[in-house]
Amino acid sequence: MAVRPEGTPCWTDAMFSDLEGAKSFYADVLGWTFGESSSEYGNYTQAYADGKAVAAVVPPMPGPEGHSQWCLYFASPDAAATARRIRDKGGEVLMEPMQVGDFGTMCLAREPSGAVFGVWQGGTHEGFEATAVPGAYCWAEVFTREPSKADTFLSAVFGYTAKQLQDEAIDFRLFDVGGETVLGRMTMTDDFPPEVPSYINVYFTVANCDDAVAAATSRGGVLRFGPHDSPFGRFAALTDPQGANFSVIDITTTQGEKPQVADVS
Structure with missing residues:
Protein backbone atom coordinates (compact mmCIF):
# COMPACT_ATOMS: atom_id res chain seq x y z
CA MET A 1 0.00 0.00 0.00
CA ALA A 2 1.33 3.44 -0.91
CA VAL A 3 2.23 5.69 2.00
CA ARG A 4 -0.60 8.12 2.65
CA PRO A 5 0.09 11.85 2.21
CA GLU A 6 0.57 13.80 5.43
CA GLY A 7 -2.75 14.84 6.98
CA THR A 8 -4.72 11.97 5.43
CA PRO A 9 -6.87 10.04 7.93
CA CYS A 10 -5.17 6.66 8.29
CA TRP A 11 -6.56 4.87 11.37
CA THR A 12 -9.17 4.99 14.12
CA ASP A 13 -9.52 3.38 17.52
CA ALA A 14 -11.48 3.77 20.74
CA MET A 15 -11.16 2.86 24.42
CA PHE A 16 -14.01 0.94 26.04
CA SER A 17 -14.37 -0.04 29.68
CA ASP A 18 -16.47 -2.99 28.52
CA LEU A 19 -14.30 -4.29 25.71
CA GLU A 20 -16.33 -7.46 25.10
CA GLY A 21 -19.53 -5.39 24.99
CA ALA A 22 -18.00 -3.07 22.40
CA LYS A 23 -16.84 -6.01 20.29
CA SER A 24 -20.30 -7.57 20.37
CA PHE A 25 -22.03 -4.26 19.51
CA TYR A 26 -19.82 -3.41 16.54
CA ALA A 27 -19.87 -6.99 15.28
CA ASP A 28 -23.65 -6.69 15.03
CA VAL A 29 -23.74 -3.16 13.61
CA LEU A 30 -20.72 -3.17 11.29
CA GLY A 31 -20.05 -6.85 10.80
CA TRP A 32 -16.60 -6.67 12.37
CA THR A 33 -14.53 -9.64 13.40
CA PHE A 34 -11.66 -9.25 15.84
CA GLY A 35 -8.08 -10.39 16.12
CA GLU A 36 -6.33 -11.60 19.24
CA SER A 37 -5.83 -9.01 22.00
CA SER A 38 -2.20 -8.00 22.34
CA SER A 39 -1.32 -8.01 26.05
CA GLU A 40 2.07 -6.48 25.19
CA TYR A 41 0.21 -3.40 23.91
CA GLY A 42 -2.52 -3.04 26.54
CA ASN A 43 -4.90 -5.60 25.01
CA TYR A 44 -5.14 -3.55 21.83
CA THR A 45 -7.52 -5.51 19.58
CA GLN A 46 -7.84 -4.95 15.85
CA ALA A 47 -11.19 -5.06 14.07
CA TYR A 48 -11.54 -6.51 10.59
CA ALA A 49 -14.04 -6.07 7.76
CA ASP A 50 -13.88 -8.94 5.29
CA GLY A 51 -10.42 -9.82 6.60
CA LYS A 52 -8.99 -6.30 6.28
CA ALA A 53 -7.89 -4.27 9.34
CA VAL A 54 -10.19 -1.25 9.67
CA ALA A 55 -10.10 -0.10 13.32
CA ALA A 56 -9.20 -1.16 16.85
CA VAL A 57 -10.69 -1.28 20.33
CA VAL A 58 -8.75 -1.19 23.58
CA PRO A 59 -9.46 -1.10 27.35
CA PRO A 60 -8.93 2.25 29.11
CA MET A 61 -5.49 3.14 30.37
CA PRO A 62 -5.07 3.36 34.15
CA GLY A 63 -6.37 6.58 35.64
CA PRO A 64 -9.66 8.50 35.62
CA GLU A 65 -12.03 7.19 32.99
CA GLY A 66 -13.71 9.55 30.56
CA HIS A 67 -16.48 8.52 28.20
CA SER A 68 -15.57 6.39 25.21
CA GLN A 69 -14.88 8.15 21.92
CA TRP A 70 -13.46 7.29 18.54
CA CYS A 71 -10.06 8.81 17.85
CA LEU A 72 -9.02 9.57 14.27
CA TYR A 73 -5.33 9.41 13.38
CA PHE A 74 -3.70 11.48 10.65
CA ALA A 75 -0.75 10.19 8.66
CA SER A 76 2.64 11.80 9.24
CA PRO A 77 6.09 11.03 7.83
CA ASP A 78 7.61 12.35 11.07
CA ALA A 79 5.45 12.29 14.20
CA ALA A 80 7.96 14.31 16.23
CA ALA A 81 7.98 17.11 13.65
CA THR A 82 4.18 17.08 13.51
CA ALA A 83 4.01 17.29 17.32
CA ARG A 84 6.25 20.36 17.23
CA ARG A 85 4.00 22.01 14.65
CA ILE A 86 0.94 21.18 16.75
CA ARG A 87 2.46 23.09 19.67
CA ASP A 88 3.71 25.94 17.49
CA LYS A 89 0.25 26.45 15.97
CA GLY A 90 -1.61 26.57 19.29
CA GLY A 91 -2.54 22.93 19.82
CA GLU A 92 -1.78 20.72 22.81
CA VAL A 93 0.18 17.48 22.70
CA LEU A 94 -1.56 15.07 25.08
CA MET A 95 0.79 12.14 24.50
CA GLU A 96 4.31 12.65 23.23
CA PRO A 97 5.34 10.67 20.14
CA MET A 98 5.79 7.07 21.26
CA GLN A 99 7.13 4.19 19.24
CA VAL A 100 4.83 1.16 19.23
CA GLY A 101 7.18 -1.73 18.50
CA ASP A 102 7.90 -1.85 14.79
CA PHE A 103 4.27 -0.97 13.99
CA GLY A 104 4.90 2.79 13.96
CA THR A 105 4.95 5.92 16.10
CA MET A 106 1.86 7.58 17.57
CA CYS A 107 1.00 10.72 19.44
CA LEU A 108 -2.25 12.23 20.70
CA ALA A 109 -3.15 15.91 20.54
CA ARG A 110 -5.96 18.42 20.94
CA GLU A 111 -6.61 21.20 18.44
CA PRO A 112 -7.31 24.71 19.80
CA SER A 113 -11.10 24.39 19.71
CA GLY A 114 -10.98 21.17 21.74
CA ALA A 115 -11.18 18.15 19.40
CA VAL A 116 -8.80 15.30 20.24
CA PHE A 117 -6.99 13.48 17.43
CA GLY A 118 -4.03 11.23 16.82
CA VAL A 119 -0.96 11.28 14.61
CA TRP A 120 0.44 8.06 13.14
CA GLN A 121 3.83 7.58 11.54
CA GLY A 122 3.46 4.17 9.97
CA GLY A 123 6.01 1.40 10.24
CA THR A 124 4.90 -2.15 9.52
CA HIS A 125 1.34 -0.98 10.27
CA GLU A 126 0.46 1.70 7.73
CA GLY A 127 -3.15 2.08 8.84
CA PHE A 128 -6.43 1.16 7.19
CA GLU A 129 -6.19 -1.91 4.98
CA ALA A 130 -9.54 -0.99 3.42
CA THR A 131 -11.75 2.10 3.26
CA ALA A 132 -15.19 2.92 1.84
CA VAL A 133 -16.37 -0.70 1.85
CA PRO A 134 -18.94 -2.11 4.29
CA GLY A 135 -17.51 -2.09 7.81
CA ALA A 136 -14.62 0.23 6.95
Missing part, protein backbone atom coordinates in the same frame (compact mmCIF):
# COMPACT_ATOMS: atom_id res chain seq x y z
CA TYR A 137 -13.89 3.89 7.61
CA CYS A 138 -15.24 6.25 4.97
CA TRP A 139 -15.18 9.87 6.14
CA ALA A 140 -14.74 12.17 9.16
CA GLU A 141 -15.77 15.66 10.24
CA VAL A 142 -14.49 17.97 12.95
CA PHE A 143 -17.46 19.30 14.93
CA THR A 144 -16.53 22.59 16.62
CA ARG A 145 -18.04 25.75 18.09
CA GLU A 146 -14.92 27.73 17.14
CA PRO A 147 -14.46 27.07 13.43
CA SER A 148 -11.89 29.79 12.79
CA LYS A 149 -9.56 28.29 15.40
CA ALA A 150 -9.93 24.78 14.00
CA ASP A 151 -9.61 25.89 10.37
CA THR A 152 -6.45 27.91 10.92
CA PHE A 153 -4.81 25.18 12.98
CA LEU A 154 -5.60 22.26 10.67
CA SER A 155 -4.38 24.06 7.56
CA ALA A 156 -1.21 25.19 9.32
CA VAL A 157 -0.32 21.79 10.75
CA PHE A 158 -1.23 19.56 7.81
CA GLY A 159 -0.91 21.94 4.86
CA TYR A 160 -4.52 21.53 3.80
CA THR A 161 -6.16 23.61 1.13
CA ALA A 162 -9.75 24.49 1.98
CA LYS A 163 -13.12 24.85 0.26
CA GLN A 164 -16.27 26.27 1.78
CA LEU A 165 -19.73 24.85 1.15
CA GLN A 166 -21.95 27.46 -0.50
CA ASP A 167 -24.96 26.92 1.74
CA GLU A 168 -26.33 29.63 4.02
CA ALA A 169 -28.00 27.03 6.25
CA ILE A 170 -24.75 25.47 7.51
CA ASP A 171 -21.11 26.44 8.00
CA PHE A 172 -19.21 23.53 6.48
CA ARG A 173 -15.64 23.40 5.20
CA LEU A 174 -13.72 20.74 3.27
CA PHE A 175 -9.98 20.14 3.52
CA ASP A 176 -7.91 18.74 0.67
CA VAL A 177 -4.49 17.08 0.44
CA GLY A 178 -2.97 16.92 -3.02
CA GLY A 179 -6.33 17.54 -4.66
CA GLU A 180 -8.14 14.85 -2.65
CA THR A 181 -10.78 15.86 -0.10
CA VAL A 182 -9.89 14.12 3.16
CA LEU A 183 -11.77 15.86 5.99
CA GLY A 184 -14.79 18.02 6.75
CA ARG A 185 -15.44 20.65 9.42
CA MET A 186 -18.91 21.43 10.70
CA THR A 187 -19.79 24.33 12.99
CA MET A 188 -21.82 23.07 15.94
CA THR A 189 -25.19 24.77 16.35
CA ASP A 190 -27.40 25.22 19.39
CA ASP A 191 -28.83 21.79 18.60
CA PHE A 192 -25.79 20.37 20.39
CA PRO A 193 -26.04 20.37 24.20
CA PRO A 194 -23.57 22.90 25.67
CA GLU A 195 -21.69 20.20 27.57
CA VAL A 196 -20.74 18.39 24.33
CA PRO A 197 -17.15 19.39 23.50
CA SER A 198 -15.62 19.67 20.04
CA TYR A 199 -14.94 16.24 18.60
CA ILE A 200 -14.18 14.36 15.38
CA ASN A 201 -17.08 12.30 14.07
CA VAL A 202 -16.02 9.15 12.22
CA TYR A 203 -18.20 7.60 9.51
CA PHE A 204 -18.21 3.86 8.86
CA THR A 205 -19.52 2.44 5.59
CA VAL A 206 -22.49 0.09 5.72
CA ALA A 207 -24.39 -1.85 3.07
CA ASN A 208 -27.74 -0.54 4.33
CA CYS A 209 -28.07 2.48 6.64
CA ASP A 210 -31.50 1.58 8.00
CA ASP A 211 -30.43 -1.96 8.84
CA ALA A 212 -27.35 -0.66 10.66
CA VAL A 213 -29.47 1.81 12.66
CA ALA A 214 -31.92 -0.95 13.59
CA ALA A 215 -29.06 -3.17 14.74
CA ALA A 216 -27.48 -0.34 16.77
CA THR A 217 -30.67 0.74 18.54
CA SER A 218 -31.67 -2.86 19.27
CA ARG A 219 -28.32 -3.23 21.07
CA GLY A 220 -28.71 -0.09 23.20
CA GLY A 221 -27.27 2.49 20.81
CA VAL A 222 -28.96 5.90 20.51
CA LEU A 223 -30.02 7.39 17.17
CA ARG A 224 -29.11 11.08 17.19
CA PHE A 225 -29.81 12.03 13.56
CA GLY A 226 -31.26 10.40 10.47
CA PRO A 227 -31.37 8.21 8.57
CA HIS A 228 -31.05 11.02 6.06
CA ASP A 229 -30.54 10.98 2.30
CA SER A 230 -27.78 13.13 0.79
CA PRO A 231 -25.79 13.44 -2.44
CA PHE A 232 -23.01 11.50 -0.69
CA GLY A 233 -25.11 8.64 0.69
CA ARG A 234 -27.81 7.73 3.17
CA PHE A 235 -26.42 8.27 6.65
CA ALA A 236 -27.26 8.42 10.33
CA ALA A 237 -25.51 9.61 13.48
CA LEU A 238 -25.41 7.26 16.47
CA THR A 239 -24.03 6.92 19.97
CA ASP A 240 -22.99 3.47 21.09
CA PRO A 241 -24.00 2.06 24.52
CA GLN A 242 -20.73 3.27 26.07
CA GLY A 243 -21.09 6.84 24.83
CA ALA A 244 -18.92 6.88 21.69
CA ASN A 245 -20.38 8.89 18.81
CA PHE A 246 -20.07 7.63 15.25
CA SER A 247 -21.98 7.69 11.98
CA VAL A 248 -22.92 5.07 9.42
CA ILE A 249 -23.31 5.74 5.69
CA ASP A 250 -24.45 3.76 2.69
CA ILE A 251 -22.46 5.44 -0.09
CA THR A 252 -24.32 3.52 -2.81
CA THR A 253 -27.66 5.21 -2.03
CA THR A 254 -27.36 8.87 -3.03
CA GLN A 255 -29.95 11.55 -3.63
CA GLY A 256 -29.74 15.11 -4.92
CA GLU A 257 -27.04 17.24 -6.49
CA LYS A 258 -23.71 17.75 -4.77
CA PRO A 259 -23.51 21.29 -3.31
CA GLN A 260 -21.34 24.02 -4.75
CA VAL A 261 -18.06 24.83 -3.02
CA ALA A 262 -15.69 27.79 -3.18
CA ASP A 263 -11.92 27.79 -2.69
CA VAL A 264 -11.01 29.69 0.51
CA SER A 265 -7.36 28.69 0.85
Whole structure:
Protein backbone atom coordinates (compact mmCIF):
# COMPACT_ATOMS: atom_id res chain seq x y z
CA MET A 1 0.00 0.00 0.00
CA ALA A 2 1.33 3.44 -0.91
CA VAL A 3 2.23 5.69 2.00
CA ARG A 4 -0.60 8.12 2.65
CA PRO A 5 0.09 11.85 2.21
CA GLU A 6 0.57 13.80 5.43
CA GLY A 7 -2.75 14.84 6.98
CA THR A 8 -4.72 11.97 5.43
CA PRO A 9 -6.87 10.04 7.93
CA CYS A 10 -5.17 6.66 8.29
CA TRP A 11 -6.56 4.87 11.37
CA THR A 12 -9.17 4.99 14.12
CA ASP A 13 -9.52 3.38 17.52
CA ALA A 14 -11.48 3.77 20.74
CA MET A 15 -11.16 2.86 24.42
CA PHE A 16 -14.01 0.94 26.04
CA SER A 17 -14.37 -0.04 29.68
CA ASP A 18 -16.47 -2.99 28.52
CA LEU A 19 -14.30 -4.29 25.71
CA GLU A 20 -16.33 -7.46 25.10
CA GLY A 21 -19.53 -5.39 24.99
CA ALA A 22 -18.00 -3.07 22.40
CA LYS A 23 -16.84 -6.01 20.29
CA SER A 24 -20.30 -7.57 20.37
CA PHE A 25 -22.03 -4.26 19.51
CA TYR A 26 -19.82 -3.41 16.54
CA ALA A 27 -19.87 -6.99 15.28
CA ASP A 28 -23.65 -6.69 15.03
CA VAL A 29 -23.74 -3.16 13.61
CA LEU A 30 -20.72 -3.17 11.29
CA GLY A 31 -20.05 -6.85 10.80
CA TRP A 32 -16.60 -6.67 12.37
CA THR A 33 -14.53 -9.64 13.40
CA PHE A 34 -11.66 -9.25 15.84
CA GLY A 35 -8.08 -10.39 16.12
CA GLU A 36 -6.33 -11.60 19.24
CA SER A 37 -5.83 -9.01 22.00
CA SER A 38 -2.20 -8.00 22.34
CA SER A 39 -1.32 -8.01 26.05
CA GLU A 40 2.07 -6.48 25.19
CA TYR A 41 0.21 -3.40 23.91
CA GLY A 42 -2.52 -3.04 26.54
CA ASN A 43 -4.90 -5.60 25.01
CA TYR A 44 -5.14 -3.55 21.83
CA THR A 45 -7.52 -5.51 19.58
CA GLN A 46 -7.84 -4.95 15.85
CA ALA A 47 -11.19 -5.06 14.07
CA TYR A 48 -11.54 -6.51 10.59
CA ALA A 49 -14.04 -6.07 7.76
CA ASP A 50 -13.88 -8.94 5.29
CA GLY A 51 -10.42 -9.82 6.60
CA LYS A 52 -8.99 -6.30 6.28
CA ALA A 53 -7.89 -4.27 9.34
CA VAL A 54 -10.19 -1.25 9.67
CA ALA A 55 -10.10 -0.10 13.32
CA ALA A 56 -9.20 -1.16 16.85
CA VAL A 57 -10.69 -1.28 20.33
CA VAL A 58 -8.75 -1.19 23.58
CA PRO A 59 -9.46 -1.10 27.35
CA PRO A 60 -8.93 2.25 29.11
CA MET A 61 -5.49 3.14 30.37
CA PRO A 62 -5.07 3.36 34.15
CA GLY A 63 -6.37 6.58 35.64
CA PRO A 64 -9.66 8.50 35.62
CA GLU A 65 -12.03 7.19 32.99
CA GLY A 66 -13.71 9.55 30.56
CA HIS A 67 -16.48 8.52 28.20
CA SER A 68 -15.57 6.39 25.21
CA GLN A 69 -14.88 8.15 21.92
CA TRP A 70 -13.46 7.29 18.54
CA CYS A 71 -10.06 8.81 17.85
CA LEU A 72 -9.02 9.57 14.27
CA TYR A 73 -5.33 9.41 13.38
CA PHE A 74 -3.70 11.48 10.65
CA ALA A 75 -0.75 10.19 8.66
CA SER A 76 2.64 11.80 9.24
CA PRO A 77 6.09 11.03 7.83
CA ASP A 78 7.61 12.35 11.07
CA ALA A 79 5.45 12.29 14.20
CA ALA A 80 7.96 14.31 16.23
CA ALA A 81 7.98 17.11 13.65
CA THR A 82 4.18 17.08 13.51
CA ALA A 83 4.01 17.29 17.32
CA ARG A 84 6.25 20.36 17.23
CA ARG A 85 4.00 22.01 14.65
CA ILE A 86 0.94 21.18 16.75
CA ARG A 87 2.46 23.09 19.67
CA ASP A 88 3.71 25.94 17.49
CA LYS A 89 0.25 26.45 15.97
CA GLY A 90 -1.61 26.57 19.29
CA GLY A 91 -2.54 22.93 19.82
CA GLU A 92 -1.78 20.72 22.81
CA VAL A 93 0.18 17.48 22.70
CA LEU A 94 -1.56 15.07 25.08
CA MET A 95 0.79 12.14 24.50
CA GLU A 96 4.31 12.65 23.23
CA PRO A 97 5.34 10.67 20.14
CA MET A 98 5.79 7.07 21.26
CA GLN A 99 7.13 4.19 19.24
CA VAL A 100 4.83 1.16 19.23
CA GLY A 101 7.18 -1.73 18.50
CA ASP A 102 7.90 -1.85 14.79
CA PHE A 103 4.27 -0.97 13.99
CA GLY A 104 4.90 2.79 13.96
CA THR A 105 4.95 5.92 16.10
CA MET A 106 1.86 7.58 17.57
CA CYS A 107 1.00 10.72 19.44
CA LEU A 108 -2.25 12.23 20.70
CA ALA A 109 -3.15 15.91 20.54
CA ARG A 110 -5.96 18.42 20.94
CA GLU A 111 -6.61 21.20 18.44
CA PRO A 112 -7.31 24.71 19.80
CA SER A 113 -11.10 24.39 19.71
CA GLY A 114 -10.98 21.17 21.74
CA ALA A 115 -11.18 18.15 19.40
CA VAL A 116 -8.80 15.30 20.24
CA PHE A 117 -6.99 13.48 17.43
CA GLY A 118 -4.03 11.23 16.82
CA VAL A 119 -0.96 11.28 14.61
CA TRP A 120 0.44 8.06 13.14
CA GLN A 121 3.83 7.58 11.54
CA GLY A 122 3.46 4.17 9.97
CA GLY A 123 6.01 1.40 10.24
CA THR A 124 4.90 -2.15 9.52
CA HIS A 125 1.34 -0.98 10.27
CA GLU A 126 0.46 1.70 7.73
CA GLY A 127 -3.15 2.08 8.84
CA PHE A 128 -6.43 1.16 7.19
CA GLU A 129 -6.19 -1.91 4.98
CA ALA A 130 -9.54 -0.99 3.42
CA THR A 131 -11.75 2.10 3.26
CA ALA A 132 -15.19 2.92 1.84
CA VAL A 133 -16.37 -0.70 1.85
CA PRO A 134 -18.94 -2.11 4.29
CA GLY A 135 -17.51 -2.09 7.81
CA ALA A 136 -14.62 0.23 6.95
CA TYR A 137 -13.89 3.89 7.61
CA CYS A 138 -15.24 6.25 4.97
CA TRP A 139 -15.18 9.87 6.14
CA ALA A 140 -14.74 12.17 9.16
CA GLU A 141 -15.77 15.66 10.24
CA VAL A 142 -14.49 17.97 12.95
CA PHE A 143 -17.46 19.30 14.93
CA THR A 144 -16.53 22.59 16.62
CA ARG A 145 -18.04 25.75 18.09
CA GLU A 146 -14.92 27.73 17.14
CA PRO A 147 -14.46 27.07 13.43
CA SER A 148 -11.89 29.79 12.79
CA LYS A 149 -9.56 28.29 15.40
CA ALA A 150 -9.93 24.78 14.00
CA ASP A 151 -9.61 25.89 10.37
CA THR A 152 -6.45 27.91 10.92
CA PHE A 153 -4.81 25.18 12.98
CA LEU A 154 -5.60 22.26 10.67
CA SER A 155 -4.38 24.06 7.56
CA ALA A 156 -1.21 25.19 9.32
CA VAL A 157 -0.32 21.79 10.75
CA PHE A 158 -1.23 19.56 7.81
CA GLY A 159 -0.91 21.94 4.86
CA TYR A 160 -4.52 21.53 3.80
CA THR A 161 -6.16 23.61 1.13
CA ALA A 162 -9.75 24.49 1.98
CA LYS A 163 -13.12 24.85 0.26
CA GLN A 164 -16.27 26.27 1.78
CA LEU A 165 -19.73 24.85 1.15
CA GLN A 166 -21.95 27.46 -0.50
CA ASP A 167 -24.96 26.92 1.74
CA GLU A 168 -26.33 29.63 4.02
CA ALA A 169 -28.00 27.03 6.25
CA ILE A 170 -24.75 25.47 7.51
CA ASP A 171 -21.11 26.44 8.00
CA PHE A 172 -19.21 23.53 6.48
CA ARG A 173 -15.64 23.40 5.20
CA LEU A 174 -13.72 20.74 3.27
CA PHE A 175 -9.98 20.14 3.52
CA ASP A 176 -7.91 18.74 0.67
CA VAL A 177 -4.49 17.08 0.44
CA GLY A 178 -2.97 16.92 -3.02
CA GLY A 179 -6.33 17.54 -4.66
CA GLU A 180 -8.14 14.85 -2.65
CA THR A 181 -10.78 15.86 -0.10
CA VAL A 182 -9.89 14.12 3.16
CA LEU A 183 -11.77 15.86 5.99
CA GLY A 184 -14.79 18.02 6.75
CA ARG A 185 -15.44 20.65 9.42
CA MET A 186 -18.91 21.43 10.70
CA THR A 187 -19.79 24.33 12.99
CA MET A 188 -21.82 23.07 15.94
CA THR A 189 -25.19 24.77 16.35
CA ASP A 190 -27.40 25.22 19.39
CA ASP A 191 -28.83 21.79 18.60
CA PHE A 192 -25.79 20.37 20.39
CA PRO A 193 -26.04 20.37 24.20
CA PRO A 194 -23.57 22.90 25.67
CA GLU A 195 -21.69 20.20 27.57
CA VAL A 196 -20.74 18.39 24.33
CA PRO A 197 -17.15 19.39 23.50
CA SER A 198 -15.62 19.67 20.04
CA TYR A 199 -14.94 16.24 18.60
CA ILE A 200 -14.18 14.36 15.38
CA ASN A 201 -17.08 12.30 14.07
CA VAL A 202 -16.02 9.15 12.22
CA TYR A 203 -18.20 7.60 9.51
CA PHE A 204 -18.21 3.86 8.86
CA THR A 205 -19.52 2.44 5.59
CA VAL A 206 -22.49 0.09 5.72
CA ALA A 207 -24.39 -1.85 3.07
CA ASN A 208 -27.74 -0.54 4.33
CA CYS A 209 -28.07 2.48 6.64
CA ASP A 210 -31.50 1.58 8.00
CA ASP A 211 -30.43 -1.96 8.84
CA ALA A 212 -27.35 -0.66 10.66
CA VAL A 213 -29.47 1.81 12.66
CA ALA A 214 -31.92 -0.95 13.59
CA ALA A 215 -29.06 -3.17 14.74
CA ALA A 216 -27.48 -0.34 16.77
CA THR A 217 -30.67 0.74 18.54
CA SER A 218 -31.67 -2.86 19.27
CA ARG A 219 -28.32 -3.23 21.07
CA GLY A 220 -28.71 -0.09 23.20
CA GLY A 221 -27.27 2.49 20.81
CA VAL A 222 -28.96 5.90 20.51
CA LEU A 223 -30.02 7.39 17.17
CA ARG A 224 -29.11 11.08 17.19
CA PHE A 225 -29.81 12.03 13.56
CA GLY A 226 -31.26 10.40 10.47
CA PRO A 227 -31.37 8.21 8.57
CA HIS A 228 -31.05 11.02 6.06
CA ASP A 229 -30.54 10.98 2.30
CA SER A 230 -27.78 13.13 0.79
CA PRO A 231 -25.79 13.44 -2.44
CA PHE A 232 -23.01 11.50 -0.69
CA GLY A 233 -25.11 8.64 0.69
CA ARG A 234 -27.81 7.73 3.17
CA PHE A 235 -26.42 8.27 6.65
CA ALA A 236 -27.26 8.42 10.33
CA ALA A 237 -25.51 9.61 13.48
CA LEU A 238 -25.41 7.26 16.47
CA THR A 239 -24.03 6.92 19.97
CA ASP A 240 -22.99 3.47 21.09
CA PRO A 241 -24.00 2.06 24.52
CA GLN A 242 -20.73 3.27 26.07
CA GLY A 243 -21.09 6.84 24.83
CA ALA A 244 -18.92 6.88 21.69
CA ASN A 245 -20.38 8.89 18.81
CA PHE A 246 -20.07 7.63 15.25
CA SER A 247 -21.98 7.69 11.98
CA VAL A 248 -22.92 5.07 9.42
CA ILE A 249 -23.31 5.74 5.69
CA ASP A 250 -24.45 3.76 2.69
CA ILE A 251 -22.46 5.44 -0.09
CA THR A 252 -24.32 3.52 -2.81
CA THR A 253 -27.66 5.21 -2.03
CA THR A 254 -27.36 8.87 -3.03
CA GLN A 255 -29.95 11.55 -3.63
CA GLY A 256 -29.74 15.11 -4.92
CA GLU A 257 -27.04 17.24 -6.49
CA LYS A 258 -23.71 17.75 -4.77
CA PRO A 259 -23.51 21.29 -3.31
CA GLN A 260 -21.34 24.02 -4.75
CA VAL A 261 -18.06 24.83 -3.02
CA ALA A 262 -15.69 27.79 -3.18
CA ASP A 263 -11.92 27.79 -2.69
CA VAL A 264 -11.01 29.69 0.51
CA SER A 265 -7.36 28.69 0.85
